[in-house]
Structure formats: C-alpha cells, structure tokens
Amino acid sequence: MIGTRREWSYASKATLVATLVLTILMPLGGCDTSGQSSRASLSDSSRFMDLWNTYTHCFRSEDLDAMRADAQRLGLAVNTTGSDEDPIHPESIEPVPLGPTFRLSADPVAMAASCALHTGQTAREMGRLNIAREMFHSVVANFQQPRYQYYVAQARLGLEQLDAASHASLSGLTL
Numbered sequence: 001m002i003g004t005r006r007e008w009s010y011a012s013k014a015t016l017v018a019t020l021v022l023t024i025l026m027p028l029g030g031c032d033t034s035g036q037s038s039r040a041s042l043s044d045s046s047r048f049m050d051l052w053n054t055y056t057h058c059f060r061s062e063d064l065d066a067m068r069a070d071a072q073r074l075g076l077a078v079n080t081t082g083s084d085e086d087p088i089h090p091e092s093i094e095p096v097p098l099g100p101t102f103r104l105s106a107d108p109v110a111m112a113a114s115c116a117l118h119t120g121q122t123a124r125e126m127g128r129l130n131i132a133r134e135m136f137h138s139v140v141a142n143f144q145q146p147r148y149q150y151y152v153a154q155a156r157l158g159l160e161q162l163d164a165a166s167h168a169s170l171s172g173l174t175l
Helices: 003-031 034-060 064-081 108-123 129-142 146-174
Strands: none
Touching: 034 064, 034 108, 034 129, 064 129, 064 146, 108 146, 129 146
16 A cells, blocks of 8 residues: 555656646647747737728828829738738629618728728819829729729719819810
8 A cells, every 4th residue: 555655646746847847838838829929929910000090191291292102102011911811702792882881890991992982082172183183093993893983983973073173174264
C-alpha cells in the first residue's frame, strides 16, 4: 500500500507540474489560434476607421479639392479591396432602393458613392461644373450594382441639371 501511494504521489506531482507548465506556455507558445484572427480584425478595424475618417472629412470639409481627394481616395480603396468580400451575383434580385438605405453597419462602397455624389453636388453649387461633371460621371460609371442605384439616379439627375444649365447658357449667348 505504501508503494502504491508513492507511485500515485509521483504521478500526481508529474501531472501537476505538466499542467502548470502547459498553462504557462500555451499563451506564450503559439497554441493560441485566436491571435491571427484578432490581428486580422484589428487591421480590418483600423482600415475601416481610416475609410470612415475620410468619409466624414468629405462631408465636413468646405474645401472642394479636399473633398475631391477624399472621394478619389475612397473610390480607390473600395476598388483595391475587390468584389470578392461582398459579391453581388447578377442573378440575385434586390429591390432598387428609392432613397438612401438605412444600415446597421457601414458599407465602404456606399460611403465612396455618397462622398463622390456629395462632392459633385457641392461643386455644382460652387459653380465648378467640370468637377461636378467628373464626380457625377464617376458615380454613374463605378457604382452600377442594384444596391447603389440611389446614388446613380442622383448623379444622373445632377448630370441632367448640368446639361440643362449649359444649354440655357448657350442659348442665352446665341440670342
């Protein structure tokens, strides 16, 4: 009985030491598989925050050139991420929104479309018609998916208003 007790005591000590060593080494040694996903989400989070800051700057700025740069930066960012992250299949039928859609999360593509549209509208109000036309054309050309049709419709309306204003000014010159 005493010999059995010594073996059990030795076995329990070895188990206790092994448990302690593993408990200490697991967080340090790489057995933690959540490290990669937390690093990825941190980088995604910081990338999104950069986009969000650019988007909010686009709406707060009064400098048209800065707004234009923000719109281009957002457009470039969503074009470089690719469409693999949120594919929209042509066979999927989505109702065309009649107004801006309300979301519980921000859509970087919608942010880019919205900033470009806002920049075009601001440029038109400031009389910078070439920039307005450029921004409206970029919305029409780059955001053809059904979920962004509101922005495209508004950009087309902006282009129609620019065309009507240029025709009116041309007909005023020929009289």
